[in-house]
Amino acid sequence: MTRVRVDLNISLDGFATTTDQTPENPFGEDWGRLTAAYAATRTFRERVFHDTSGAGTTGVDEKYAARYFENIGAEIMGAGMFGLHANPDDPDWRGWWGDEPPFHAPVFVLTHTPRERIEFANGTSFEFIDAAPEEALRRAVEAAEGADVRVGGGATTVREYLRAGLVDELHVGITPILIGSGIRLWDDLRGLESGYSVASETAESGVVHITFSRAN
Amino acid sequence: MTRVRVDLNISLDGFATTTDQTPENPFGEDWGRLTAAYAATRTFRERVFHDTSGAGTTGVDEKYAARYFENIGAEIMGAGMFGLHANPDDPDWRGWWGDEPPFHAPVFVLTHTPRERIEFANGTSFEFIDAAPEEALRRAVEAAEGADVRVGGGATTVREYLRAGLVDELHVGITPILIGSGIRLWDDLRGLESGYSVASETAESGVVHITFSRAN
Ligand SMILES: NC(=O)c1ccc[n+]([C@@H]2O[C@H](COP(=O)([O-])OP(=O)(O)OC[C@H]3O[C@@H](n4cnc5c(N)ncnc54)[C@H](OP(=O)(O)O)[C@@H]3O)[C@@H](O)[C@H]2O)c1
Ligand SMILES: NC(=O)c1ccc[n+]([C@@H]2O[C@H](COP(=O)([O-])OP(=O)(O)OC[C@H]3O[C@@H](n4cnc5c(N)ncnc54)[C@H](OP(=O)(O)O)[C@@H]3O)[C@@H](O)[C@H]2O)c1
Numbered sequence: 136m137t138r139v140r141v142d143l144n145i146s147l148d149g150f151a152t153t154t155d156q157t158p159e160n161p162f163g164e165d166w167g168r169l170t171a172a173y174a175a176t177r178t179f180r181e182r183v184f185h186d187t188s189g190a191g192t193t194g195v196d197e198k199y200a201a202r203y204f205e206n207i208g209a210e211i212m213g214a215g216m217f218g219l220h221a222n223p224d225d226p227d228w229r230g231w232w233g234d235e236p237p238f239h240a241p242v243f244v245l246t247h248t249p250r251e252r253i254e255f256a257n258g259t260s261f262e263f264i265d266a267a268p269e270e271a272l273r274r275a276v277e278a279a280e281g282a283d284v285r286v287g288g289g290a291t292t293v294r295e296y297l298r299a300g301l302v303d304e305l306h307v308g309i310t311p312i313l314i315g316s317g318i319r320l321w322d323d324l325r326g327l328e329s330g331y332s333v334a335s336e337t338a339e340s341g342v343v344h345i346t347f348s349r350a351n
Numbered sequence: 352m353t354r355v356r357v358d359l360n361i362s363l364d365g366f367a368t369t370t371d372q373t374p375e376n377p378f379g380e381d382w383g384r385l386t387a388a389y390a391a392t393r394t395f396r397e398r399v400f401h402d403t404s405g406a407g408t409t410g411v412d413e414k415y416a417a418r419y420f421e422n423i424g425a426e427i428m429g430a431g432m433f434g435l436h437a438n439p440d441d442p443d444w445r446g447w448w449g450d451e452p453p454f455h456a457p458v459f460v461l462t463h464t465p466r467e468r469i470e471f472a473n474g475t476s477f478e479f480i481d482a483a484p485e486e487a488l489r490r491a492v493e494a495a496e497g498a499d500v501r502v503g504g505g506a507t508t509v510r511e512y513l514r515a516g517l518v519d520e521l522h523v524g525i526t527p528i529l530i531g532s533g534i535r536l537w538d539d540l541r542g543l544e545s546g547y548s549v550a551s552e553t554a555e556s557g558v559v560h561i562t563f564s565r566a567n
C-alpha cells in the first residue's frame with residue numbers, strides 16, 4: 136500500500152529554507168551547513184552528486200539517506216522547490232538538478248502557473264499542475280503504481296499536506312544550527328504528533344533524526 | 352570557575368511556554384506533556400515533588416535532571432517564571448514552589464517592579480532586582496561563591512543572556528510535541544552555535560537533549 140512520505144532537513148530553530156543567498160553564492164552558506172551531514176553520506180554522494188567511487192559516510196545519517204530514495208514511485212513538490220520562484224523569467228528552466236535529476240520517477244510540481252511537461256532520459260519527468268493537495272496526491276498515487284509518494288518540499292507545500300492529514304511518515308533531520316529566518320516547517324501544526332508514533336535518533340554528525348509514523 | 356548555565360524544556364516547535372491554561376487547569380495540559388519525561392526522573396521526583404521513595408526513571412533524562420541541580424550556587428530568573436505576571440495583584444505571592452522551593456540558594460528575580468526580599472528555611476531566597484543582565488549576573492556570581500549560576504528562565508530572560516553572550520552552557524530537552532504558540536526560545540539567535548561545541552543525545556522517553564558548551 137502506498138505511503139505518503141516527507142523527508143526534510145531543518146535547523147534547530149525550525150527553518151527549512153535559508154536566506155543568506157547572494158548572486159555570487161546562490162545557495163548561501165547556510166544551505167551547505169544545513170545539509171552537510173546528508174550531503175556527506177554515501178547515498179547522497181552517489182544519487183545526487185553522481186560520485187560512483189563509493190565514498191561517503193555510512194552511519195546513522197546514511198541509514199536515513201538510503202531510506203530517502205527507497206521505494207519512491209512519484210514525487211510532489213512546490214513551485215519554490217522546483218525553482219520557479221527563483222527563476223520566474225526563464226521559460227526554459229528545467230530545475231536545479233542538471234541532466235540527471237535524482238528522482239527517477241514522475242514529479243508533480245504544484246504551481247498556479249503551469250507550464251509544459253519536461254522529461255529526462257533517466258525516468259524523471261516534471262508535470263506542472265494547479266490542483267488541490269488531495270487531487271495532486273491522487274495523481275501521484277496513481278503514477279506511483281503501488282510504491283510510495285514523497286512530498287519533497289518545500290516547507291509551504293509540506294505544511295499543506297501535514298495540515299490536511301495526508302502524510303503517513305514524516306522524517307526530519309535537525310541540524311543543530313540556528314539560521315534565524317526563513318520558512319518554518321512547524322508553523323500552525325499544534326498537536327500534529329497525535330495519531331503518530333514518534334521516534335528520535337541522534338547521528339554521529341550531531342544531526343537529530345525525528346520520525347513521525349502512522350499505521351496505514 | 353563559575354559557569355553560567357541554562358537548562359530548559361522546549362517543544363519540537365521551539366516553545367518554552369504553553370498557552371492552554373484554564374482557570375480549572377492553571378498549568379494546562381501542554382505543560383504536563385512538555386515536562387513529563389523530566390518530572391518522571393528520580394531527581395525531579397525527589398527535588399521538586401519531595402518524593403523520597405527513590406522512585407523515578409534512571410536513564411538519559413535522569414542524567415540531565417541530576418546535572419540540573421549540580422553545583423548551582425545562585426539562580427537568575429525573570430518575573431514571568433517567578434509568577435509575577437500571572438499573579439500581578441497578589442503582594443504576598445511567594446512563587447509556585449510552596450514552602451520548599453527547589454533552589455536551596457539565592458535567586459535573583461529580574462523585574463521592573465521590585466518587591467521585598469523573601470527567605471525560606473531551606474536556603475532559598477528571592478531577591479527582586481531591576482538591573483541589566485550583566486549587573487544581575489555580577490551579583491549572582493558573587494552570591495554563588497565559586498559555584499555555577501543558572502539562568503533558570505523563562506525564555507525571555509534566557510534569550511537576553513544568550514544574546515548578550517553571557518551563557519557558557521545551554522542544555523535543552525526537546526520534547527517531540529507541537530504546541531503551536533507561546534514564547535519561542537530560538538528567536539533572534541542566528542549563529543548562536545558558533546563559539547560553542549554542540550552535542551546531541553536521545554533519551555529512552557523520546558526527548559532529545561542538546562547541549563551547547565564553551566570552554567571557559
Ligand atoms: N530543507 C529541506 O529539506 C528542503 C527540501 C525541499 C526544498 N527546500 C527549499 O525550500 C524552498 C522552497 O520552499 P517554499 O516553502 O518556499 O515553496 P514550495 O513549498 O516549494 O512551493 C510553494 C509554492 O508552490 C505552489 N503551490 C503550492 N501548493 C499549491 C497548490 N495546491 N496549487 C497550486 N500551486 C501550489 C505555489 O506557487 P505559485 O503560486 O508561485 O505557483 C506556492 O507558493 C527552496 O528554497 C528549497 O531549496 C528545502
Ligand atoms: N520551558 C522551561 O523549561 C521553562 C523554564 C522556566 C520557566 N518557564 C516558563 O516560562 C514562563 C515565563 O517566561 P517569560 O519568557 O514569559 O518571562 P520571564 O523570562 O520569566 O520574565 C520576563 C520578565 O522579567 C522581567 N525582566 C527580564 N529582564 C529584565 C531586566 N533586565 N530588568 C528588569 N526586568 C526584567 C520583565 O518583567 P516586568 O517588566 O514585568 O518586571 C520581563 O517581562 C512561565 O510560564 C514559566 O512557566 C519555562
